[in-house]
Amino acid sequence: MWTIGLAVVALVVVYYTHLIFKWRSPKIEGVLPPGSMGWPLIGETLQFIIPGKSLDLHPFVKKRMQKYGPIFKTSLVGRPIIVSTDYEMNKYILQHEGTLVELWYLDSFAKFFALEGETRVNAIGTVHKYLRSITLNHFGVESLKASLLPKIEDMLHTNLANWATQGPVDVKQVISVMVFNFTANKIFGYDAANSKEKLSENYTKILNSFISLPLNIPGTSFHKCMKDREKMLKMLKDTLMERLSDPSKRRGDFLDQAIDDMKTEKFLTEDFIPQLMFGILFASFESMSTTLTLTFKFLSENPRVVEELRVEHEAIVKKRENPNSRLTWEEYRSMTFTQMVVNETLRISNIPPGLFRKALKDFQVKGIHCSSWLDSNACDSCYSVEP
């Protein structure tokens, strides 16, 4: 009895050591860059999800660059990954988007957006293309020119006037609510002023527990987050069904376009559209609210820039016949200095530390092997950080 028990334990130990060995030094044809694979399963995820405190390069990347150089290997949320901050390598990766690599989001994203089975393998590319076109349609330059500009102007006037009466405000928080109310309105007609629920709070809660290990078991924050997300998706689906059954509720927003496109795009099902709306809210909300918050920070630190902006804007108002008329597209285009400030803010507040790409097949770049060596779902990924 004892001997059998011991043998089993020994086998288990051997098995695990073997796994760990495989983990630490993945067996592939070709050279891998230096770097540590961390612990089995979790890899270096914990170090990665600790947020950076400054606007400098993410500390995870910075520390490893100093130790290993611009290209290193690591493991995040269960996936072996190559991180590159190398200009040539990143350029190569970007040039081979769609042929050698495709955009990839952490598996928690895939789970989050329930891209399972067939959809998950085939559709990410198609869906990504569709996403680009539909978001450009509703949030791009043309729509800014045609309809968004006065709406944004109104939103800012109302909110700035409101904040001005409140004494000190938590900029990140009030901006998040403003951005959420606005984008949710453009996406599915959310009427913040007359809604019983403060959806921006639900949404913020989901986001805050989102970047956690994708362990969907009761008690974890990811589990909680998935539950809250289900609720939100159900609400979005109810909105969709309402529109489908009662065309008089149409308002020409994002949701209406998605409904029209259901005829031509196979993947736009009644279950997928809510996920799409959720995803777009996610992408727009987090990036816009962070960038806008940082804009406040930068401006408060650079009074000369604020002064210069004031001069530019006052000159525009002076030229108007009616100083209270709305901002026109031509006026907006004429704000050269303002655009420079916007560009510079976008440059330095580059929010995600990088973007993931998944290797579609084996290839070599700069002598480094990127491969899809596990199976079709679990790929070695190239992760690139803008230099």
Ligand SMILES: *[C@@H]1O[C@H](CO)[C@@H](O)[C@H](O)[C@H]1NC(C)=O
């Ligand atoms: C956003 O919506 C909530 C209700 O969901 C409302 O209480 C709040 O005033 C709105 N805020 C802004 C800035 O529009």
Ligand SMILES: *[C@@H]1O[C@H](CO)[C@@H](O)[C@H](O)[C@H]1NC(C)=O
């Ligand atoms: C939003 O949160 C409130 C309070 O936690 C909850 O009662 C409500 O069901 C949530 N709504 C959605 C759509 O998730």
Ligand SMILES: *[C@@H]1O[C@H](CO)[C@@H](O)[C@H](O)[C@H]1NC(C)=O
């Ligand atoms: C800001 O960036 C955009 C896009 O990169 C560019 O087209 C534009 O010329 C830039 N504007 C200024 C004033 O530098």
